[in-house]
Amino acid sequence: MIINNNIFKLALLLLSLCTSFFAQSANKLEGVRVWAAPESTRIVFDLSKSPNYSHFTLTNPYRLVVDLKSSSNKVDLGKIANNSKLVKRIRKSSPPEKGTLRIVIDLTKPLKANLFALPPTAPYGNRLVVDLDGGSTKVKSKPSKPATALRDVIVAIDAGHGGDDPGSIGPSGMYEKKVVLQIAKKVAAKINATPGMKAVMTRTGDYFVNLNRRSEIARTSKADLLISIHADAFTSPQPRGASVWVLSMRRANSEIGRWLEQKEKHSELLGGAGEIIQNTDNEQYLAMTLLDMSMDRSMAISHNIAGDVLSNLGKVTKLHKHKPESASFAVLKSPDIPSILVETGFISNHKEERLLSQREHQNNLAKAVHKGVVKYFEANPPVNSLLASKSNTKHKVRSGESLSVIAHRYQISISSLKKANKLKSDSLRIGQTLVIPRA
Incomplete structure (x- = not known):
């Protein structure tokens, strides 16, 4: 009876040590940050250790479920600052097994989710990043302007x-x-x-x-x-x-x-x-x-x-x-x-x-x-731009430049270049300023 009692005490001690070891080695969720962009949202889970995780999505309503293995929570998820138009809220849910922390992200619509872990980099520690992409919103196009309209x-x-x-x-x-x-x-x-x-x-x-x-x-x-x-x-x-x-x-x-x-x-x-x-x-x-x-x-x-x-x-x-x-x-x-x-x-x-x-x-x-x-x-104003219409470009002749070289650079004809500058010959002098007509 004494032997059995000692064995029982020893088993309790080992169980206590194992529980204590698990508690110390378990990962801890220490913070949650939401970064909202117009068409996407990034959620960052700050953790005490590198995460062991899995995830899946649900519909009716739309949700992203993240399971953090061997993890516990130190965050009041109800007080997270959230200005995202894609995320309704972030909450805990019943775990599939003991020791797993299940986080549910309630979504406003179906989204593409990309999850990845990041190692400590100042000023942050271990992180699990969740990128939610809502895609670009298609806007009804206005009637197109005439092709001759000058653009910015x-x-x-x-x-x-x-x-x-x-x-x-x-x-x-x-x-x-x-x-x-x-x-x-x-x-x-x-x-x-x-x-x-x-x-x-x-x-x-x-x-x-x-x-x-x-x-x-x-x-x-x-x-x-x-x-x-x-x-x-x-x-x-x-x-x-x-x-x-x-x-x-x-x-x-x-x-x-x-x-x-x-x-x-x-x-x-x-x-x-x-x-x-x-x-x-x-x-x-x-x-x-x-x-x-x-x-x-x-x-x-x-x-x-x-x-x-x-x-x-x-x-x-x-x-x-x-x-x-x-x-x-x-x-x-x-x-x-x-x-x-x-x-x-x-x-x-x-x-x-x-x-x-x-x-x-x-x-x-x-x-x-x-x-x-x-x-x-x-x-160098783009063709059909308002800048191109405002004034003619000016060019100062440099050593080695000819009419053909300058015309090729601005994609215009030699005849239009001579006409714009009232040139009677093809000769140029260094330092001479030429008006470059619009192409």
């Missing part, structure tokens, strides 16, 4: 990072995502205040936009240029200064290959030509040639605009790089839209972090970016 030059302004992605963090705790949104809004306001130009922002608030989606927003808006605004950072506080980046040739070549594989995108990227080449035996070769030409044109325009923007930035802030740099940034990858990335300064530098937070400095940076963009498009 469209500039897509992309504020980097956002939502659960803070970007770089300065010494005093300033988030890159916040300061670049402030600067981006100022650039957009100046673009919109310029007759013949219009700005489209990829994000207008504190939410994350997928990198591919940023290019799609620009393309859907028929943008003539995409500008991505960022703030640089380094492991030491010494580096400082602004820089402007364009797509590297290596990334450009790999992107052309990727687009070639997506035949359904060819008509989107190449317009009517895409639909024509899909019906030919040499579709891939023709697409490759046209995509290559499109990328070459976009990169040439990007380099020119980057140079103009950088030149103006140098008048209002220190430069880290005095020439446009090339890199494989994903947001620059679109083959059909000229794109530049502006690093407004080093947020990791104490002085520049303080400068970047100041409204006057932000305004000066926005003015510099705006001035560089306007300079390019006034000199």
